[in-house]
Amino acid sequence: MGGESYKIWGSALVALTVAFGIGVAINQVTHTDHLDIKAYVVDVPDGGAETAAVVEEKVLEPITPLLASADIAAGEKAFKRCGTCHTVDKGGANKVGPNLYNVVGAAKGHEPSFAYSDALMSIDAPWDYENLNAFLVKPKDYAPGTKMNFAGISKPQDRANVIAYLRQFGDNPPPMPGQ
Ligand code: HEC
Incomplete structure (x- = not known):
């Protein structure tokens, strides 16, 4: 894998972490009673989840x-x-x-x-x-x-x-x- 691939993996991880973090934060504020279930629902405003999905697609097989x-x-x-x-x-x-x-x-x-x-x-x-x-x-x-x-x-x-x-x-x- 070249340096770019690591960068891309890195951004994907960051995006996912951020998306998940926001989701958990929202759940803690609004759904503390259902946290065990809701924590799996990444419900992100501002298209955060979408960004994570797009970034994930970019991971390429080596040529x-x-x-x-x-x-x-x-x-x-x-x-x-x-x-x-x-x-x-x-x-x-x-x-x-x-x-x-x-x-x-x-x-x-x-x-x-x-x-x-x-x-x-x-x-x-x-x-x-x-x-x-x-x-x-x-x-x-x-x-x-x-x-x-x-x-x-x-x-x-x-x-x-x-x-x-x-x-x-x-x-x-x-x-x-x-x-
Ligand atoms: C519609 C016009 C267009 C087509 C079609 C196109 N390119 Fe380009 N290409 C450009 C332009 C304009 C740049 C400069 C990009 C920039 O400065 O952001 C560029 C930059 C590049 C570079 C980087 C060059 C450098 O000196 O850093 C490569 C490599 C390249 N193109 C390869 C290709 C290949 C291979 C194809 C076909 C699969 C292709 N391009 C199709 C317009 C085109």
Whole structure:
């Protein structure tokens, strides 16, 4: 698991703890006579329980085991969706999004000529395989406020294929797992 996964687990735990804490507090104030039963009902105002549920969904299976069996040709096909906004070739132009040559393994905002969002730049973690995985499943969850207007790729193997394809476009990409 990468550092991000721990952070995500951490936030999920915090959210659940807070939600449960509020629920218990409310029960203690209003239902002290039924506390033994009511303590299990997490009845939270302000959408707290909803937040906890959404955060929980974000816990991702690691992508590295799937990279070993990635289909690069399928990744190239899937990248067509990204190609509306991104070029991948060395020295390629920025479009709506930055050129992606050398992005795998790089720091956030690897293309100096592109104006990135603060949302993305404030995340202090490199684009290793697991962070790319977490971003590509749902960019707006990974970096709330990102300029990347893309819903995400829900199938893990599709993400692995795209990442394996992207990895080829770099001078010194990190090794593929298992190679
Ligand atoms: C609608 C346009 C659009 C589409 C489609 C799109 N992107 Fe992006 N992408 C962007 C923009 C804009 C940014 C900059 C995000 C920011 O600054 O918040 C970005 C940023 C990125 C970054 C981070 C680059 C860096 O230098 O830190 C990666 C990696 C990336 N996109 C990969 C992909 C992949 C892979 C796909 C296809 C699965 C894709 N994008 C689809 C617009 C798009």
